[in-house]
Amino acid sequence: EAGVVQSPRYKIIEKKQPVAFWCNPISGHNTLYWYRQNLGQGPELLIRYENEEAVDDSQLPKDRFSAERLKGVDSTLKIQPAELGDSAVYLCASSPPMLAVTDTQYFGPGTRLTVL
Amino acid sequence: AQKITQTQPGMFVQEKEAVTLDCTYDTSDQSYGLFWYKQPSSGEMIFLIYQGSYDEQNATEGRYSLNFQKARKSANLVISASQLGDSAMYFCAMREGTSSARQLTFGSGTQLTVLP
Numbered sequence: 231e232a233g234v235v236q237s238p239r240y241k242i243i244e245k246k247q248p249v250a251f252w253c254n255p256i257s258g259h260n261t262l263y264w265y266r267q268n269l270g271q272g273p274e275l276l277i278r279y280e281n282e283e284a285v286d287d288s289q290l291p292k293d294r295f296s297a298e299r300l301k302g303v304d305s306t307l308k309i310q311p312a313e314l315g316d317s318a319v320y321l322c323a324s325s326p327p328m329l330a331v332t333d334t335q336y337f338g339p340g341t342r343l344t345v346l
Numbered sequence: 347a348q349k350i351t352q353t354q355p356g357m358f359v360q361e362k363e364a365v366t367l368d369c370t371y372d373t374s375d376q377s378y379g380l381f382w383y384k385q386p387s388s389g390e391m392i393f394l395i396y397q398g399s400y401d402e403q404n405a406t407e408g409r410y411s412l413n414f415q416k417a418r419k420s421a422n423l424v425i426s427a428s429q430l431g432d433s434a435m436y437f438c439a440m441r442e443g444t445s446s447a448r449q450l451t452f453g454s455g456t457q458l459t460v461l462p
Contacts, residue, residue, distance in 0.1 A: 239389075263449065272350075272437050272452025273391070286449065319389055325448070334381060335450060337391035 232256065234338035236322050242344045248310035251341045255303065255324030262299060263335060264307050265321040273321050279305060312345045319343070349373065350438050350453035358459050359428045366413070367423040367456045369438030375399075377443030380421040381450065382412065385435040394436075397421055399443070428460045 235254040243249050255262050260281050265273035276295070278286040281302040290297065294313070299305040309316055319342050323335040351370045359365035371380065382394045395407045397414045405412040413422040425432055435457050439450040 261448070271454050272439070273450075274452070275449045278449060321389075321391065323391075333379075334393045334396060336393070337383075340389040342389065 234322055234324055234336055236320075236338035236341055238341055239339060240342050240344075242346065243312055244346050245314055246311040248308065249312050249343060250309075251307045251320050251322075251343075253305045253307070253322030253338060255305075255322070256326075256336055258326060259324035259336070260302065260327050261325045262305050263323040263325075264297060264305070265323065267319040267321055267340070269318070276307070276320075309343075312343075314345050317343055317345045348453075349451045350440055352438055352453035352456050354456045355454075356457045356459070358461055359425075360461050361430060362427055364424060364426045365428055365458065367425070367436050367438075367458065369421045369423065369453060371419050371421060371438075371440050373419075373440065373442050375442045379441045379443070380412070380414070381439040381441070382410070382421075382423045383437045383439060383452075384432075385437060385455070387434070391437070395423070425458075430460050430462060433458060433460045 237252050262279040264276040266276050267273040277290045277297050279299045282299055295309055297307045319340040321340045322338045325335045349372050378399045380397045384392045384394055395405050395410045395412050397405045397412045404414050409426045411424045435455045437455045438453045441450050
């Protein structure tokens with residue numbers, strides 16, 4: 231079974247430029263998460279999708295960040311314009327329906343963003 | 347208040363020895379799950395082990411075991427017979443059962459280095 235796929239793995243951009251990250255979850259997983267992980271810290275949730283619906287985006291900086299999951303499968307996270315403080319690893323995770331409290335999420339390899 | 351606290355930024359262990367990574371948590375929920383993830387330098391979060399709040403036995407998974415002390419709200423990870431490949435960041439995380447978000451809350455991590 232294929233795992234969570236993310237691309238690109240690395241991205242270097244100058245500040246004020248736009249950037250987009252792509253995620254393909256595990257087949258059959260209807261819940262998709264985007265996390266941001268700053269250097270030396272644990273991941274923090276940005277947004278959670280249940281199928282096509284964004285059900286928790288309270289931590290997403292909506293002035294510059296946007297996300298979409300049009301057909302309930304792949305998802306794209308966009309930053310426009312990027313700032314120096316956006317340098318981080320962006321992790322995508324997915325989980326199956328009817329998640330029990332003890333079930334895990336499955337993470338992709340992440341996209342490491344560097345903003346110069 | 348921090349929900350997950352990992353007080354050891356870095357740990358060293360000699361190859362083949364056992365090591366304990368500390369994790370304390372804070373929740374008022376009766377139902378919750380505790381997780382440990384390994385994050386090597388490649389960036390992917392690898393699920394290691396989980397413990398449910400109602401589980402009476404400590405979880406074990408190969409060389410990993412979880413020392414769960416509910417009254418102390420601690421869930422320490424024990425790695426036996428350390429290997430060089432165990433060198434990585436280790437994160438403790440919690441999902442609270444009553445949270446509709448189903449998100450994981452992570453600690454700040456412990457960098458483990460296994461010495462030859």
